[in-house]
Amino acid sequence: MTIAADLSRRLADQAEAVCRYYLSNGRREGRYWLVGDIANTPGRSLYVRLKAGESGKPAGKWTDAATGEHGDLLDLIAANQRLSTLRDALAEARRFLALPQPEPTDTHRRSSPAPTGSPEAARRLFAISKPVSGTIAESYLRTRGITDLGKCTSLRSHPRCWYRGDKDDPHNHERDAWPALIAAVTDLQGSITGVHRTWLDPSGYDKAPVATPRRAMGHLLGNAVRIGSAHDVLAAGEGLETMLSLRQALPNLPMAAALSANHLAALILPTGLRRLYVARDDDAAGHRATAELIDRAMTLGIDAMPLDSLMGDFNDDLRQLGFPALIDGLRRQLAPGDFARLCSNQGGGDNRSAAVSRRRAKPDQELPATVRQASTAF
CATH class of the missing domain: 3.40.1360.10 (Dna Topoisomerase Vi A Subunit; Chain: A, domain 2)
Structure with a gap:
């Protein structure tokens, strides 16, 4: 299992806690957390599955009915916190889950954010x-x-x-x-x-x-x-x-x-x-x-x-x-x-x-x- 998949699974196990933290303007209704959008606007357009359904659909999956966006809780955290790289999203997920951050490496230094407006x-x-x-x-x-x-x-x-x-x-x-x-x-x-x-x-x-x-x-x-x-x-x-x-x-x-x-x-x-x-x-x-x-x-x-x-x-x-x-x-x-x-x-x-x-x-x-x-x- 990849690091991203493992963190996504851990977040799904705490789906309601993730929603209460990042989407605090929403509320729980049955198996779902409802909120306006991924930026935590009040409303009901975005819904997050809090528990696995009888059909086998996993917890942690979300969809915004207004825009068609969808993904898992790692995607949600990245968009909610305006994180542009997977590395930053993984770091924020580890922080929420109280997991240790990995030791910095040369690879991490080479993959630093690209300058704004650059070809990269x-x-x-x-x-x-x-x-x-x-x-x-x-x-x-x-x-x-x-x-x-x-x-x-x-x-x-x-x-x-x-x-x-x-x-x-x-x-x-x-x-x-x-x-x-x-x-x-x-x-x-x-x-x-x-x-x-x-x-x-x-x-x-x-x-x-x-x-x-x-x-x-x-x-x-x-x-x-x-x-x-x-x-x-x-x-x-x-x-x-x-x-x-x-x-x-x-x-x-x-x-x-x-x-x-x-x-x-x-x-x-x-x-x-x-x-x-x-x-x-x-x-x-x-x-x-x-x-x-x-x-x-x-x-x-x-x-x-x-x-x-x-x-x-x-x-x-x-x-x-x-x-x-x-x-x-x-x-x-x-x-x-x-x-x-x-x-x-x-x-x-x-x-x-x-x-x-x-x-x-x-x-x-x-x-x-x-x-x-x-x-x-x-």
Whole structure:
């Protein structure tokens, strides 16, 4: 049995004592301890099993019905105490159980916390995040018309990503952790150099009501959030949702989201690239960045051209004009022969557009039950 498993079992044996200590604003009801959330907010959304059930379900397991989070008591302690590493969580569990702490070793010294905002911190955040499927992050992207997430391995979801607010954040003192869409920023070799975080409202309908719901960390210059492997052709742009919207129409076109105009202008291009499409944002910074990247690509012998949206950006085109208008606008701008090979499902546009319209009309029917509950629980 591993150290973590052993401590988790010991905590389960004292499940009610753990709850009374870390979730003191809750109360016992039958076999369960009920509280608002893992941060000890009063309420009834989170429940912890205090005794093993007749079906064999073990004590110590918990679920938050509002967010879908679940785990054992070691997970609960880590989240409740805002502990970012397993080592710290194990140390806190030993302290609660009055067990001796292990002697410090060279290994412990080498695994010290990563500096805030560093590439190592970004890699750790991405590693502890979960696949997007079935999460609030997926629900949010669906409300933006982005439904095809196949092979988007650079995207993940975190149920409670810590947010450091400032004096401009109205919710700064009420809630400091939100669900988040996590996107890996990588170099040309595929190594993670940073992450981009989009904090989300627990309902899944919008971004979190904070001053800066989008933030990046790590080394971004020259790198990007990449979807697909670029060989002879690539599309690059600023925003993540812009490039994901393009991918709905052109699923065979590799994408790179540089996350800002300055970073787009400095994007490092892969060797062997024959053609580059640049999604141009309709503002001064977007036009400047596009011109700089196209000029640099052409000096490298790459055929480069801009892609312009019909409205503010390609996500506006997808949501407000629909899939057929998006794909027709792109068809007119792509080089001859590219459209047929980059768009694998030309006949599916009407169905996708209708699905997006239905989601806008009846969003609750498209979201998981736990997400629908979250809109009233918070």
